[in-house]
Amino acid sequence: STLTVSRALMAAMVLSLAGVAAVSAAPVDTGHLKAELVAQGEATPGGVVYLAVHQQIASGWHTYWRNPGDSGAAPELTWTLPDGWSVGDPVWPTPERVRTGPLVQYGYVDDLVLPIPMTVPATAAAGSKVSIKTRASFLVCSKDTCVPEEATLSYDEGVTAGAPKTDPVWGARIAKVLENAPKPSGLKAAFVRNGDLLKLSVVGPGLEGGNFPEAYFYPFDGLAIQHAALQTFERGPAGLTLTIPVGAGFQAPTPPTKLEGVLALGATAYEIDAKVGPLLPGAAGRGPPAGLVGGAAASEIGLPLALALAFLGGIVLNLMPCVFPILAMKAAALTRHAHAPAESRVQGAAYGAGVVVTFVALGAALIAARAAGEAVGWGFQLQSPAVVGALSLVMLLVGLNLSGVFEIGLSVQGAGGSLANKEGPAGAFFTGILAVVVAAPCTAPFMAVALGYALTQGAITALLVFVALGLGLAAPFTALAFTPSLFRRLPRPGPWMDVLKRVLAFPMFGTAAWLAWVFTLQAGASSLARLFLGAIVIAFAAWLFGEGQKQQRVPLRRLLQGAAIPALVLAGFLVNVGSQISHAAGSNSTSRAAMASQPFSPERLATLRASGKPVLVDFTAAWCVTCQVNERVALSSQKVADAFAHNGAVYMVADWTNRDPTIAKVLADHGRAGVPLYLLYGASGAEPVVLPQLLTEGSVIAALNQAAGS
Numbered sequence: 026s027t028l029t030v031s032r033a034l035m036a037a038m039v040l041s042l043a044g045v046a047a048v049s050a051a052p053v054d055t056g057h058l059k060a061e062l063v064a065q066g067e068a069t070p071g072g073v074v075y076l077a078v079h080q081q082i083a084s085g086w087h088t089y090w091r092n093p094g095d096s097g098a099a100p101e102l103t104w105t106l107p108d109g110w111s112v113g114d115p116v117w118p119t120p121e122r123v124r125t126g127p128l129v130q131y132g133y134v135d136d137l138v139l140p141i142p143m144t145v146p147a148t149a150a151a152g153s154k155v156s157i158k159t160r161a162s163f164l165v166c167s168k169d170t171c172v173p174e175e176a177t178l179s180y181d182e183g184v185t186a187g188a189p190k191t192d193p194v195w196g197a198r199i200a201k202v203l204e205n206a207p208k209p210s211g212l213k214a215a216f217v218r219n220g221d222l223l224k225l226s227v228v229g230p231g232l233e234g235g236n237f238p239e240a241y242f243y244p245f246d247g248l249a250i251q252h253a254a255l256q257t258f259e260r261g262p263a264g265l266t267l268t269i270p271v272g273a274g275f276q277a278p279t280p281p282t283k284l285e286g287v288l289a290l291g292a293t294a295y296e297i298d299a300k301v302g303p304l305l306p307g308a309a310g311r312g313p314p315a316g317l318v319g320g321a322a323a324s325e326i327g328l329p330l331a332l333a334l335a336f337l338g339g340i341v342l343n344l345m346p347c348v349f350p351i352l353a354m355k356a357a358a359l360t361r362h363a364h365a366p367a368e369s370r371v372q373g374a375a376y377g378a379g380v381v382v383t384f385v386a387l388g389a390a391l392i393a394a395r396a397a398g399e400a401v402g403w404g405f406q407l408q409s410p411a412v413v414g415a416l417s418l419v420m421l422l423v424g425l426n427l428s429g430v431f432e433i434g435l436s437v438q439g440a441g442g443s444l445a446n447k448e449g450p451a452g453a454f455f456t457g458i459l460a461v462v463v464a465a466p467c468t469a470p471f472m473a474v475a476l477g478y479a480l481t482q483g484a485i486t487a488l489l490v491f492v493a494l495g496l497g498l499a500a501p502f503t504a505l506a507f508t509p510s511l512f513r514r515l516p517r518p519g520p521w522m523d524v525l526k527r528v529l530a531f532p533m534f535g536t537a538a539w540l541a542w543v544f545t546l547q548a549g550a551s552s553l554a555r556l557f558l559g560a561i562v563i564a565f566a567a568w569l570f571g572e573g574q575k576q577q578r579v580p581l582r583r584l585l586q587g588a589a590i591p592a593l594v595l596a597g598f599l600v601n602v603g604s605q606i607s608h609a610a611g612s613n614s615t616s617r618a619a620m621a622s623q624p625f626s627p628e629r630l631a632t633l634r635a636s637g638k639p640v641l642v643d644f645t646a647a648w649c650v651t652c653q654v655n656e657r658v659a660l661s662s663q664k665v666a667d668a669f670a671h672n673g674a675v676y677m678v679a680d681w682t683n684r685d686p687t688i689a690k691v692l693a694d695h696g697r698a699g700v701p702l703y704l705l706y707g708a709s710g711a712e713p714v715v716l717p718q719l720l721t722e723g724s725v726i727a728a729l730n731q732a733a734g735s
Contacts, residue, residue, distance in 0.1 A: 050178065057165040058080050061079050064192055065077070066196050068185070070186065073143065077139055077140045079195075087167075094122075102160070106157060106158075117139070118133070119289050125169075145184065214305075223267075225268075227297055233264075240289070242267055259310070266308045339497020369506045373506020376506070380458075384461055388487060420540060430564075641703065641725075645701055652700055705728050
């Protein structure tokens, strides 16, 4: 009957569906995850088919990668297979970094498909089904608890002699995991150990140009590196070089000679096998990628905006205390031409040319140094004690000149000519050079973002940004020189100008003293005696030169001025030797704000952040005038200290007075090429807030309260 036929068809459908359901057993709930064994599709005799252990992990919990990191354990699979069938090693997707307190584990959250290749024997009978079983052991952890859990998973695999059918649910998912999983890449990799750091260089197809947002190395060996430590990297035209703190494995009597693992570059990952050897060419030179600046990557602001910010930053640089003495010196010279518009314009143009040329020269030197692999940033020349000492003596000479000890520009026949007088083009050009050199310690608002952009671009683009900076610094003074109407309000030239010139010598003496202080912090207290001796010798040379200018008799003039030359050479020798000796002795800067602080290290910062403490990291340097002003105005008061105590916050100082590649890379990661930089890490563990470059007591207290959630 019709009813009988219908019942028969329904029974057949139920049996058919029951047969399909029997292929894959229901997921097993182990407590904090649900696990099941699934397959890509049917098997063929003599072929390979992929199974997969699918994990649905409870929210707030995680399982582990093949190397679990600082703690944990990878899943274990114990198989029960028919005769002749075999499985290979799992294909591990790229893991995530899971931080628990001061520890970092490598693992997975939410949902994981872990493929395993299964080889089918050639004798497998087509049309048959075989039972595959595995006993799976998982360590499932939250932030404060770990629970070992187990499940017996099974799957009935069908064998076909024809084209295998793909599982409609799992076929595509497993294929996608296999496609995205790290694989042996053919990339070349080499590493060297430098003290407590590893330099791992990688080059090859896919890495050219360094167009990747991040880089991290996951080693297969759990003892190879410090998992919780910061990894930094430098891009190159053909690849990249990572800097990684070594792990316990490298403390063994026989350290590893190869380093295997996964190089993760954002959405892309590769397996690499590095051998001990020289770093590979083309793996460095372009610096780290720009970090986030004001919510946008510095490298993404675009050239027009970067040029505008650079120009504005150059203008603001005129307001920085490090530039005041130079502008005062030039203003004293310009007053002599207050009623000679043509001369004023020449002065302004020459000064502007000196500023721009020097900015470009410093920019080119900075680009070249970074291309050579040096971790340097803006103000790098003042990280050399010899340069700082020499600049201190130059400022002393300028002060002596303004004081009338000697003159530049009087005819010096015995010396074979003369420099144009200090009010002329040559003097103005030199003043522009000096303004840029002493402006290097300052990073004005707007300027930081522009510099961060410049150092992520090609040489031509970067130099255009430096030109804009120079034009901005030169603009106010040059515009003044081209505005004669402003000078007509000044009194006629007279003795008052000489008095003004001598008064303005004292800011130069102050600058010389400040640079001497920086020199002491860099090179050590023992070097100060050599610098002072050099100052005495150079002052004597200036006096000899000045006395020679007063002599009418040419032989005597030549004798006195000639004697000044070896004195200048001796002064330079004393400064250079003093800085080298003290630097070799290992002296370090001790620039520190009055408030209690901790020295910066990525490892210590990670520990503090893991404990939930707000942390303010002060990237500073003794030669950075803006930094010193901020420390005294906003970071050394009792109210700020009380705010730190009230919020349980920690003050860390990253002192960049001397070169420090770790600090340089952190600065670059945040789109900065110089100091100051203030990063405030909140108690929530979110990304740091970048504080303004000019701090006030109130702004720091308000930021601390917000970071602590109080």
